[in-house]
Amino acid sequence: MxxxxxxxxxxxxxxxxxxxxxxxxxxxxxxxxxxxxxxxxxxxxxxxxxxxxxxxxxxxxxxxxxxxxxxxxxxxxxxxxxxxxxxxxxxxxxxxxxxxxxxxxxxxxxxxxxxxxxxxxxxxxxxxxxxxxxxxxxxxxxxxxxxxxxxxxxxxxxxxxxxxxxxxxxxxxxxxxxxQHTNGATGVRRVTIVAENPSDHHIFLSAFVGERAMRSTSFGIEIAAGQGIIEIISPEGFRFRYGTKAPAAPSPTFAGLEIATTKLEGMHVKGFETHAGGLTAPADHDFATALRFVPVGGVAV
The missing domain is CATH 3.10.180.10 (2,3-Dihydroxybiphenyl 1,2-Dioxygenase, domain 1)
Known part of the structure; x- marks a missing residue:
């Protein structure tokens, strides 16, 4: 990107x-x-x-x-x-x-x-x-x-x-x-908001986090929040990162969470989809937020 x-x-x-x-x-x-x-x-x-x-x-x-x-x-x-x-x-x-x-x-x-x-x-x-x-x-x-x-x-x-x-x-x-989790989860690495025009929200995001420095990518913007990242990206960017369709919404919406794990290779959960070196649990009616599991220390797409 x-x-x-x-x-x-x-x-x-x-x-x-x-x-x-x-x-x-x-x-x-x-x-x-x-x-x-x-x-x-x-x-x-x-x-x-x-x-x-x-x-x-x-x-x-x-x-x-x-x-x-x-x-x-x-x-x-x-x-x-x-x-x-x-x-x-x-x-x-x-x-x-x-x-x-x-x-x-x-x-x-x-x-x-x-x-x-x-x-x-x-x-x-x-x-x-x-x-x-x-x-x-x-x-x-x-x-x-x-x-x-x-x-x-x-x-x-x-x-x-x-x-x-x-x-x-x-x-x-x-x-x-x-x-201690049997899936090896150690924490949340990224939270993803989907918006049609991500840059429209950069002033609010910077003020809320209290961080001046921000990164712009091909799909939107992201900002460091401690050890994790908050990003606002387009629906196309969401599909690129999570490997699944972005939720349809009339306004910006929380759409995904990226979780670091020490046991990615050993995870075998029904319904999970392999994507870009990680595993994604797509959103559904009962839980409308995608969860993406990535290796601890791994390089995110």
Missing amino acids: LETRHRVCLGRGFMARALDHFVLGVADLDAAGARFAAMGFTVGARNKHPWGTENRIIQFADQTFFELITVGDASAIPPHAPRHFSFGAFVRDALAKKTGLSMLVLKSADAKADTAEFARLGIGDFEPFHFARKGKRPDGSEVEVAFSLAFAAEPAMPDCAFFVCQQHFPQNFWSGSAQ
Whole structure:
């Protein structure tokens, strides 16, 4: 692919943000858990949020994670309000359109400061959101976990949500045993957004990540986010990378995730397709996000 590099002016400097987690909407949380377990992932226990959603977590050694999520109690979901982003309402509304990835989350060292920064840059004017819940370790013991979130928004991407997450008790959240997967998955290397005109979104993406340097390719743009990459590419670029058709959508949409694994040669999962040195699990109705497995340290197309 042809590529060029350019920089975006963000004003005063601040630290670039790394990939944190990926909110994956599913209609049936237990069925989704079974599906991911069949792909070789270690799937955590069910957790409940006070705003009506329920999740199960899949952790990785690179300190990222998947959040499988569904609506548990629709009556508990608060509506969106001025300067208040309703997590539950977005999950509910996104699931009404499609399953799969709908929210991209980066790490935050200070959610309050990030809230102010997003407002200054014109990509968000929401109040920070804090919550705590009980979590379960692999041995079944309960621990407290707590998070503060700062939301950003790109009006041209109404079906994609973006926020950063500050963990207050990370020692209670991360678990070495939960990060061991029989498929050898070690982390998320790339998240892919499909758009007809990828470069239209470069200013927002740079501001959200906090990274000025960006790479332009034949198919779109990409930016480093910690150890991973966020890319916005055309439907043709998506087919080139994942070996499967891009989703049809009226606006930009999250379409794929690239996962690094130490056991690519030993993976034999029904429905997976070999493509460009990796394996792709194509999107379908029950999970409308393609998953591409690539070798750790391998060269991506």
